[in-house]
Amino acid sequence: MDQFLLVLVSGIASGAIYGLMGLGLVIVYRATDVVNFALASLATLGLYAAITFHDNGAAVLVGVLGAVLVTVVAGLLVREVVIRPLGQGRLFAALVVTMGVALIAESVIGSIWGTQPKSFPSIVDGTVRAGGVAIPAQSLLTIAVAGVAMGLVAFLFGRTTTGSAMRAVAESADTAQVVGISAQRIARLAWALGLGLGALAACLYAPKVGLAPAVLSAPLFRAFAGIFLGGLNSMYGAVVGGLAVGVLENLGASYVSASFRDTFVFTFTVLVLLIRPQGLFGTRTFQRV
Structure with a gap:
């Protein structure tokens, strides 16, 4: 029973990280129709900035705040320079561009900080x-x-004017524009919020595994598994899906085999999607042809 409790807590902690990252991805997707594959690499850039601040005497929490700030600024710069000029409705083009940005960011990180793994300090030490x-x-x-x-x-989304505006843009950017909501301003806010959540997830994940240019590749794909499991257009689903993935992978690794943890998770995800293609909490969409 004690072992099960430890596995469960570890799974929930991992799932919370995937849920945060997935939530950031869904917020960006709903507001701008962009699947931001660069989120993990930009968050990794923030992590390296944080470790640089820490090595120069800054407290860990200051480094975390620095990581969030660097990630948000870099992400907004990417959006304004390479995503916004694509225009609306260019989902595939934006997807390819964000993948290219991810590769460039990893290359820049390797050039500046090297490719050797580094440790990342825990925010708190000890056990309970x-x-x-x-x-x-x-x-x-x-x-x-x-x-x-x-x-x-x-x-934010349920009780504030800004959240209502973001939900309105997610439903229909053109309609929101008619009633005086600036879709571009909302898009910037969505990118900032999504990237900030991704950076926060990265700072919670890095103490466990260390730091490397591609350290967030695994949690990114697990976050995507959680998104598809919960529903691509559901923020609630992204959180629940991420938690489910975290718990399932830890249960699989502990009680089946560590080498099959991803197989266990993705097999379950595929089975769910075969039964419910829109995910557990997603909504089915229809197009007239």
Whole structure:
């Protein structure tokens, strides 16, 4: 039972990271119709900036804030320079461009900081005793921070004027423009929010695995698995899907085989999509042909 509790907490912590990253991807997608494959690489750029701040004497929390800021600024620059000129409705072109940006960002990181793995400091150290098991404090902090961030996003979209405007643009940018909502301003806000959540997820993930130019590739694809499992157009689904992926992969690794953890997760995701193609919480769309 103690082992199961440790596996469950670890799975929820991993799932919280995937959920945060998936939530950032869905927010950007709903507001701008862009599947931002560059989110992970831009967040990695933020991580390297954070470790640079830390190596120069800054506190870990200052480094985390620096990582979020660098990621958001870099992401907004990418949007204005290479995504916005594509125009609306260029989903495939934007997808390819963000993949190219991801490769460029990884190359820049390798050129500046090198490709050798580095350690990333934990925000908190130590363990918390729960019965007969010692749970890492970092895992509990990850769950708490992710929960607060998700709650704030829910409050933003459910209770504020800005959130209402973002939901309006997600439903129809043209209609929102007619009633006086600036789609471009909302798009910038969505990118900033999505990239900030991605950077926060990266800062919670890096202490566990260390730092390398492609360190976020695995959590990015697991976040996508969570998105498709929960529903591509559902923010709630991205969170639930990410949590499900985290728990499933840890259960699979602990009780089946560590080498089959991804196989276990993606097999389950494919089975769900075969039954419900729009995901657990997504909505089915129809097109007149």
